[in-house]
Amino acid sequence: MPGPKHQSFRHGIHPPEHKEDTAHLAIKQFPFAPLLIIPFSQHIGREAVPVVKAHDEVIRGQLLAKADGFMSVPIHAPASGVIKNIGLVPSIQGTMVNGLYLESYPASTQEILEGNPCPLDAGKEEIIAAIQNAGIAGLGGAAFPTHVKLKIPEGTHVDTVLINGIECEPYLTTDHRVMLEQTGDIFTGIRYLLKATGAERAVIGVEANKPDAALMLKDNAPNDLAVSVEVLNIKYPQGAEKMLIKTLLNREVPTGAHSVEIGVIGINVATAAEIGRLLPHGRGIQERVITVGGNAVNHKGNYRVPIGTPLRFILDTVGVQGTLSEVFLGGPMMGQAAPGLDIPVTKGTSGVIAYSRDKNAPPQKIYPCIHCGRCVQACPMLLNPSQLGLLAKKNQYEKMADEFNLKDCFECGACSFVCPSHIPLVQYFRIAKSQLKKAQAA
Amino acid sequence: MDKKILQIHSSPHISSGAGVDVIMRNVVYALLPVVAFSIYAFGLAALFTLMAAVLSCLLTEHWLCKWSRQTTSVNDWSVAITGIIYGLTLPPNLPLWMTLIGGVIAVSLGKFIFGGLGYNPFNPALVGRAFLQAAFPTAMTTWSAAFGAQRFTSLPASTLTFPLTSPQYDSLSGATPLAAMKFNQQPTDAMDLLLGLTSGSLGETCAVLILLGGLYLIARNMMNWRIPVGIFFTVIVLSALFHFANPHRYPDAVFMLFSGGLMLGAMFMATDMVASPITNLGCFIYGALIGTLVVIIRLWGGMPEGVMYAILFANAVSPHIDRFIQPTPFGHRS
Numbered sequence: 001m002p003g004p005k006h007q008s009f010r011h012g013i014h015p016p017e018h019k020e021d022t023a024h025l026a027i028k029q030f031p032f033a034p035l036l037i038i039p040f041s042q043h044i045g046r047e048a049v050p051v052v053k054a055h056d057e058v059i060r061g062q063l064l065a066k067a068d069g070f071m072s073v074p075i076h077a078p079a080s081g082v083i084k085n086i087g088l089v090p091s092i093q094g095t096m097v098n099g100l101y102l103e104s105y106p107a108s109t110q111e112i113l114e115g116n117p118c119p120l121d122a123g124k125e126e127i128i129a130a131i132q133n134a135g136i137a138g139l140g141g142a143a144f145p146t147h148v149k150l151k152i153p154e155g156t157h158v159d160t161v162l163i164n165g166i167e168c169e170p171y172l173t174t175d176h177r178v179m180l181e182q183t184g185d186i187f188t189g190i191r192y193l194l195k196a197t198g199a200e201r202a203v204i205g206v207e208a209n210k211p212d213a214a215l216m217l218k219d220n221a222p223n224d225l226a227v228s229v230e231v232l233n234i235k236y237p238q239g240a241e242k243m244l245i246k247t248l249l250n251r252e253v254p255t256g257a258h259s260v261e262i263g264v265i266g267i268n269v270a271t272a273a274e275i276g277r278l279l280p281h282g283r284g285i286q287e288r289v290i291t292v293g294g295n296a297v298n299h300k301g302n303y304r305v306p307i308g309t310p311l312r313f314i315l316d317t318v319g320v321q322g323t324l325s326e327v328f329l330g331g332p333m334m335g336q337a338a339p340g341l342d343i344p345v346t347k348g349t350s351g352v353i354a355y356s357r358d359k360n361a362p363p364q365k366i367y368p369c370i371h372c373g374r375c376v377q378a379c380p381m382l383l384n385p386s387q388l389g390l391l392a393k394k395n396q397y398e399k400m401a402d403e404f405n406l407k408d409c410f411e412c413g414a415c416s417f418v419c420p421s422h423i424p425l426v427q428y429f430r431i432a433k434s435q436l437k438k439a440q441a442a
Numbered sequence: 443m444d445k446k447i448l449q450i451h452s453s454p455h456i457s458s459g460a461g462v463d464v465i466m467r468n469v470v471y472a473l474l475p476v477v478a479f480s481i482y483a484f485g486l487a488a489l490f491t492l493m494a495a496v497l498s499c500l501l502t503e504h505w506l507c508k509w510s511r512q513t514t515s516v517n518d519w520s521v522a523i524t525g526i527i528y529g530l531t532l533p534p535n536l537p538l539w540m541t542l543i544g545g546v547i548a549v550s551l552g553k554f555i556f557g558g559l560g561y562n563p564f565n566p567a568l569v570g571r572a573f574l575q576a577a578f579p580t581a582m583t584t585w586s587a588a589f590g591a592q593r594f595t596s597l598p599a600s601t602l603t604f605p606l607t608s609p610q611y612d613s614l615s616g617a618t619p620l621a622a623m624k625f626n627q628q629p630t631d632a633m634d635l636l637l638g639l640t641s642g643s644l645g646e647t648c649a650v651l652i653l654l655g656g657l658y659l660i661a662r663n664m665m666n667w668r669i670p671v672g673i674f675f676t677v678i679v680l681s682a683l684f685h686f687a688n689p690h691r692y693p694d695a696v697f698m699l700f701s702g703g704l705m706l707g708a709m710f711m712a713t714d715m716v717a718s719p720i721t722n723l724g725c726f727i728y729g730a731l732i733g734t735l736v737v738i739i740r741l742w743g744g745m746p747e748g749v750m751y752a753i754l755f756a757n758a759v760s761p762h763i764d765r766f767i768q769p770t771p772f773g774h775r776s
Contacts, residue, residue: 010772015456094450170456242772255773325449332455339450355455367462367518368560373666373720382769386720405771413454420462421560427452 009246011380012235013414015170015333017209022173022291025301027181030287031317032079032104036308037089037344038064039099043137044144045071047098056083061113061283064100073135073145076284078306079104080111092329092346094339102308115282120191127196131275135284135347140164140175140239140268141330143348146275149265150196158197158263162248163190163204165213165269166232166239169331172351174289177302178270179206179213183220186269188276190227197265201226204269205248207234236333237412241266243380255408270350290349294327296320296356305345312341314352322356333413367421375415375425381408385415385425392428397435406432462559465664466519472655473526473710479651480644484534485593487586487601488644494538495529496522498545499570506554520559524548527710528567530645531703531750532574535586535611537603540578544570564757565714568750575750581609585618585641618642619701620746623693635700646703656709665713668722672729673708673736674699680737692741704736707749717757724760724767732756 041047048065052058058077065075081104089099118130132147152158163186167175179186190202206214208231217229230248237243242253244266251262259266274285287307293300298319305314311327328335329349345352375385383405391400400406406429415425480488503521507514515521528548532541548570553562575582586598600609619630619640634640638648645652659665677698684692698704703711712718712732719728732752739748 013458015458246772252773252775255771257773326455327448328453328455332453334453335455336453337450337455338448340448353455357449364457364461368558370462370465370560370715371718371720372465372715373722373725374663376720376769377722379769381772383771384720384768387764387768404768405774408771408773411453417454417456418458420460420465422457422461424452426454430452 006230006232006247007250008233008235009238009243009380010382011378011414012237012243013378013417014234015236015417017234018170018293019173019176019209021300022171022293022302023176023210025173025177027177027289027302027304030303030305030309030314032306033309033313034104034106035084035310036078036081036102036104036306037099037310037342038075038078038102038308039089039091039097039344039346040065040075041097042075042143042307042346042348043073044142045073045148048072048075050086050100052083052086052100054083054086057081058083058102059113060109060111061115061286063284067132070132071145071148073132073137073147074284076135076286077102078286078308080109081105089344090340090342092336092338092343112283112286115284117282118192118279120188120195120280122195124196124198127192127279130279130282131192131196133282133284134275134278136271136274136278137347138268139270139274139288139347139350141334141348141350143346146267146271149260149267150193152197152260156260156263158199158260158265159201160249160264161190161193161197161199161202162241162244162264162266163202163269163272164239164241164244164266165204165206165210165217166244167210168207168234168236168239169333169335169350171293171353172291172331174291174302174350175269176210176213178273178289179210180216182273182277183216185273185276186217187220187222187225187227188280189272189274190225190276192275192279193265193267193272194226199265201228203227203248204229205232205244206230207232207238209234237380237414240380240410240412242410255405285347288345288347288349290345291351292318292354293351294353294355296322296324296354307347308344310341311338311343311345311352314345315341315354320354320356324354325357326355328353333417334411364422366423369421369423372420374418374420378414378418380412380414381410383409388432389423389425389428392432397432397439400432401436406436462520463518466523468662468664469523469659469710470519470526472658473523473530475651475655476530476645476648476706477526479638479648480530483588483638483647484586484644485590486595486597487534487593490538490597490601491532491534491536491541491644492526492529494541495532495545496525498542499525499528499549502546502549503554506550515558518559521549521553524553524566527565527645528570530706531567531571531643533582533585534644535584535598535600535609536574536581537600537609539603539605540574540581544574547573560716562716563761564754565711565717568711568754571750572754583621584611587641588639588647618746619697620740623697623701624740624746627690629693629697630701632696632700635697643703646706649700649705652705652709665709666715666718666722666725668725669713669718669729670708672726673704673712673733676730676733677704677737680734684737684741698737698740702740702747703749707753708732711749712753712756717760719760719763719767721764721767721769724763727763727767728756728760731759
């Protein structure tokens with residue numbers, strides 16, 4: 001049980017968890033959609049460069065696009081089939097991006113093409129290259145190329161690898177299931193990670209709402225591995241890397257800096273499991289675990305879904321009840337709303353949440369800021385969202401950045417969640433950031 | 443699933459639900475026991491005064507919204523709070539025409555002129571009361587005794603005074619505990635103060651009910667407890683200090699705490715979210731400022747009571763407290 005050992009990060013909120021519907025459901029393999037949509041940029045950084053042509057026949061696991069330099073990861077075929085078209089494909093942002101359509105063969109096998117295995121006793125550089133070649137980008141949602149994180153700058157020493165099993169977003173239970181069902185993969189992944197970073201130990205953080213997962217990890221932790229499992233009090237956004245480092249290690253990442261500068265590398269638990277699952281076989285990512293939930297979904301659950309599966313196929317397969325009003329990728333706090341259903345699941349997608357809300361219900365009325373201070377009490381970065389919101393309304397973006405530290409905001413949504421005036425604060429901050437970026441570029 | 447329109451908006455896609463109207467409505471609930479006790483203590487006079495206060499505030503806001511072609515904002519409940527609090531600060535036998543004028547001033551000059559809800563620099567109820575204090579000083583300091591025998595059957599003569607004429611008072615006038623102390627050095631029993639068995643403004647008599655209402659709001663996270671705590675803390679410390687130095691000249695801390703409008707002011711007026719600081723530390727400083735001003739005015743001022751002016755001054759200082767007291771962001775401590 002969580003004890004007084006860990007002083008939690010300050011502020012934060014307790015949104016309803018909604019995890020009870022899917023937390024107990026084992027991961028199920030999802031069928032192949034007849035047409036997969038595969039964007040070349042599913043990660044932060046440069047988009048991958050296609051190595052196949054239209055009408056090529058590809059086998060599951062085959063390389064479709066190679067990494068463009070170090071700040072990029074390759075993309076592998078999630079199913080066997082034929083490349084239908086290379087060009088523009090729809091994306092969650094509502095824009096069209098470079099990618100390809102893959103027509104999967106009916107009755108396609110689950111067989112996977114294997115590459116060059118990476119042995120556990122491989123060197124640092126070899127492991128980092130193998131992780132890049134596997135196409136791994138942070139599966140927690142940010143989709144930052146994992147191998148880039150593991151490349152420790154000269155002269156920096158990393159002592160701890162934090163394995164993030166917090167999963168503080170409501171509805172999502174994928175990390176929970178991965179911890180229960182892929183316990184061995186996680187520890188294998190940790191072996192690779194410790195080797196690649198040169199860190200002395202790994203710490204797995206799990207929130208108290210997943211006691212079974214914490215127990216499973218504790219019971220199966222290999223004796224020769226410097227790993228500990230810590231159970232933490234439930235609080236959103238504890239899964240944010242800066243918050244988790246504060247809670248577990250009581251270290252504060254300085255503003256504008258990366259965690260590596262204070263000797264910590266944070267890796268999502270599902271990412272660690274994928275490393276442990278793929279590297280011994282030299283495979284690339286072809287699928288990922290997502291939670292399909294929300295009140296519009298009939299068969300809620302945790303599914304291992306091929307990358308590129310369109311939302312329409314997912315919702316058709318699980319069944320929709322009522323009128324679909326909203327679909328978003330990720331959790332309800334930080335997830336992105338889908339503009340349509342012809343959007344694929346990508347490497348960073350942790351969930352598909354579909355709501356059916358009464359469309360006749362009036363929208364929440366936006367009142368003026370009444371200065372109640374709830375946002376100030378909620379902000380985990382200890383900012384003043386009320387003041388930022390008032391400045392945003394007056395378009396004083398420079399002042400927001402210079403005097404009220406807008407850049408420290410990572411858009412967790414705690415302020416908007418608690419605001420009794422229902423002011424869309426995070427939306428204001430996103431607009432302010434993009435306007436500042438535009439002004440800087442000009 | 444085709445031809446379905448999906449709603450798109452920026453995350454987060456859920457919210458905690460409790461809106462401004464819910465908070466405001468709960469403040470009204472917290473005030474109801476105080477209202478009930480004041481009607482019990484002062485009878486029809488209290489009922490009529492409170493009704494006139496609430497009605498004048500509500501109608502002023504409604505008409506001003508209509509006149510400026512906005513949708514009416516009376517249903518956010520904030521003006522109801524203003525009306526009730528304003529009413530509770532008035533003497534029970536105040537002529538109704540004065541009550542009505544003060545209500546119009548409170549909402550128009552205290553709130554609407556600055557832009558309505560969220561923009562008032564001062565607590566509107568106190569702006570209304572301050573106007574009456576300046577315009578009708580005698581009427582605002584003439585008090586009828588609580589628990590008069592005929593309070594449920596007849597109104598005080600002064601209540602129904604014809605507009606713009608001076609009120610005539612019955613013989614039943616009583617000095618407030620603070621006035622008795624200030625002008626006659628005559629203390630009041632602490633138990634009487636706690637239970638509200640004294641004369642005074644409509645809502646300032648029963649400290650226990652006010653505290654209960656405040657505790658309800660604090661428990662529901664609808665009031666920043668650091669404001670009343672800051673006020674109580676400074677009032678207790680300062681008055682105990684002076685009482686210890688000269689017990690004959692200065693009243694003790696218990697008397698200071700439970701007499702006059704301190705309890706009502708600290709719990710329900712100083713805590714107006716719009717006119718108080720946003721950070722916890724700022725709220726405590728703001729409370730401490732109010733407590734200090736109250737002690738200064740009460741002990742050395744020309745008036746027996748100073749809670750209203752103390753809060754209004756602190757309201758004016760509040761934005762400046764916010765300017766200097768800002769949270770230090772995560773990762774900025776070196």
